[in-house]
Amino acid sequence: MKTISSFSGCTEEDFQAYVLDTKQLVETELESLLSHISDPNLLPLLEYALLSKGKRLRPLLTILSGQSVGGVRERAVQLALSFELLHTATLVHDDIIDQDTFRRGRETVHSKWSTNGALLLGDALIALSVNLAAGYGSRIVKILSSIGLELCDGEYIDVTLSLEDATEQDYYAKIGKKSASLFRGAAFCGALIAGAESPELEALGNYGESFGMAYQLKDDLEDILRKEQISQDLKNGNVTLPFLYTHRNGDGYSRKLLSENFGNKHVTLAVTQKIRDGMEEIGAFRYCQRRITEYSRKSQESLKDVRDSLFKNFLMRFSMCIDEFEGQSR
Numbered sequence: 298m299k300t301i302s303s304f305s306g307c308t309e310e311d312f313q314a315y316v317l318d319t320k321q322l323v324e325t326e327l328e329s330l331l332s333h334i335s336d337p338n339l340l341p342l343l344e345y346a347l348l349s350k351g352k353r354l355r356p357l358l359t360i361l362s363g364q365s366v367g368g369v370r371e372r373a374v375q376l377a378l379s380f381e382l383l384h385t386a387t388l389v390h391d392d393i394i395d396q397d398t399f400r401r402g403r404e405t406v407h408s409k410w411s412t413n414g415a416l417l418l419g420d421a422l423i424a425l426s427v428n429l430a431a432g433y434g435s436r437i438v439k440i441l442s443s444i445g446l447e448l449c450d451g452e453y454i455d456v457t458l459s460l461e462d463a464t465e466q467d468y469y470a471k472i473g474k475k476s477a478s479l480f481r482g483a484a485f486c487g488a489l490i491a492g493a494e495s496p497e498l499e500a501l502g503n504y505g506e507s508f509g510m511a512y513q514l515k516d517d518l519e520d521i522l523r524k525e526q527i528s529q530d531l532k533n534g535n536v537t538l539p540f541l542y543t544h545r546n547g548d549g550y551s552r553k554l555l556s557e558n559f560g561n562k563h564v565t566l567a568v569t570q571k572i573r574d575g576m577e578e579i580g581a582f583r584y585c586q587r588r589i590t591e592y593s594r595k596s597q598e599s600l601k602d603v604r605d606s607l608f609k610n611f612l613m614r615f616s617m618c619i620d621e622f623e624g625q626s627r
Contacts, residue, residue, distance in 0.1 A: 307610035315611055316357065319370070323356045323381070324348075326374050330425075342418040346385050346406055354512070355380040355479055359487035361615065362501045365608040368491025376490060379429035379441065380483045386422035387448055387475075389415050394456060395533045396562075433490050440489075444482040451475025458536040460544055460559050468538055469510070472517075477509030484508075500602035504612065507596035511589050511619050514538060518585045521576065527569045534560025538588065542581040543572070551575035593619055 327347050334340050356377030363373040391397075392405040393415055399405060407415035423445070430441045451474030458467055484505030488498050517537035521528045530537050543555055555572055558564045576582060596616040603609050 307607055307614070309614075311607070312611055312614045319357055319360055320353050322370070322374065323353050323377060324350070326378055327381070330378060330429075339418060339421050342406060342410060342414060343421065345409065346389060346418060346422070347382070349401075349403065353381060355384050355483045358480060358505060358508070358615070359483040361608055361611055362484040362487035362505070363491035363493075365501070365603055365606060365612055366488050366491045366493040366497050367604075368487070368493075373487050373490060375429045376433055376437065376486060377483075379426045380479060380486075382422045382426035382429070383441065383445065383448075384479055386419040386426065387452075387479075389419040389422065391452065394452070395529075395535070397529065397533070433486075437486055437490065440482060440486055444478050447474040447478040451478070455535060460534075460536055460540060460556065463536045463541060465538070465541055468536060468541055471536070472510060472513040473506070476513035476516075477506045480509030480512070481506035496602040497604065500599050504596050504599040504603075504616070507592050507599060508616050508619075511592035511596065511616070514585060514589045514592065515619050518582065518589070521569075521573055522582065525566070527564060527566050528573075531559060531569060531572065532562055532564050538585050539576055539581050542584050543576050543579065546579050546581070547575055548579075551579070589619065593617065 331340065331344055331347065334343065356374075359377040359380055360370050360373045364370055388400065389406050392400060393407050393412055397405055398408045405415070406418055427438060427441065430437050451471050454467065454471040455475060458471065481502050482505070485498065485502035488501040493501065517530065518539060520530045520537070521539050529535075530540070540555065540559065544552055547555065551572070554568070554575070558568050558572065593616055597613055600609055600612055603612070
């Protein structure tokens with residue numbers, strides 16, 4: 298795969314400087330947003346959830362997409378925050394559903410405070426997200442609302458899928474709604490408020506969707522690949538592509554071991570390692586990596602209808618560095 302230095306007018310240093318500067322802008326604006334919260338009771342929870350120094354991929358994509366069609370960065374910042382708030386709300390609620398006690402080395406909100414507190418925090422984040430989006434007009438609010446419904450439907454698919462009955466298409470439908478929809482919306486809306494029209498608008502929406510699919514596939518793969526850690530997806534019984542591939546293609550022993558421990562909250566590291574070894578032996582990881590590469594390339598191909606610019610080159614680099622975005626989606 299090509300390096301960033303092969304793109305005209307764009308170096309790796311340019312890209313990294315852009316990401317660092319834009320992330321810092323997002324962090325500053327998040328702090329400013331929280332400083333204007335007038336209701337003090339939920340403020341500690343809001344600060345804990347929002348000021349965690351996450352990757353900020355969705356707000357980065359919102360801003361970068363707008364700039365790629367001639368938009369001004371500062372014009373898109375509040376919309377970028379809206380997507381980050383909605384994303385954070387889904388994490389808070391997902392942690393309750395999965396009964397996870399830690400996320401990226403920190404206590405989850407419901408573990409640190411309470412389930413009721415976390416539920417209300419998620420609701421507050423959604424309300425704040427809509428409030429920020431409203432500043433861009435009714436079309437943006439309707440798109441955000443539609444994405445919210447997709448997120449809920451994706452989560453419902455997630456909690457109702459069974460390893461025995463799920464197909465690969467069921468899995469893609471789940472991550473398309475639960476994860477890729479936010480990336481698609483971030484890119485599409487970022488371009489929309491910058492004045493983009495077809496075909497650039499559709500191209501950037503498609504870019505965001507394919508990027509989101511690749512990113513979630515990578516995230517699910519990383520969950521089982523982490524050495525010396527119990528797979529959270531295995532423990533919680535979350536149907537992901539590595540498990541689907543193993544259940545369909547593994548030998549009798551591998552399938553039996555996986556089925557017996559899928560959704561087992563007390564699964565051991567030793568059992569996780571045995572399942573991981575079986576996956577590697579049958580080529581599950583190689584298969585998943587091929588799907589990641591396919592979606593990553595698809596996202597890059599979507600950019601052919603976007604005007605040439607430094608920011609388009611940044612988008613190309615953004616989709617090429619999925620392997621660098623490891624760990625839980627944040």
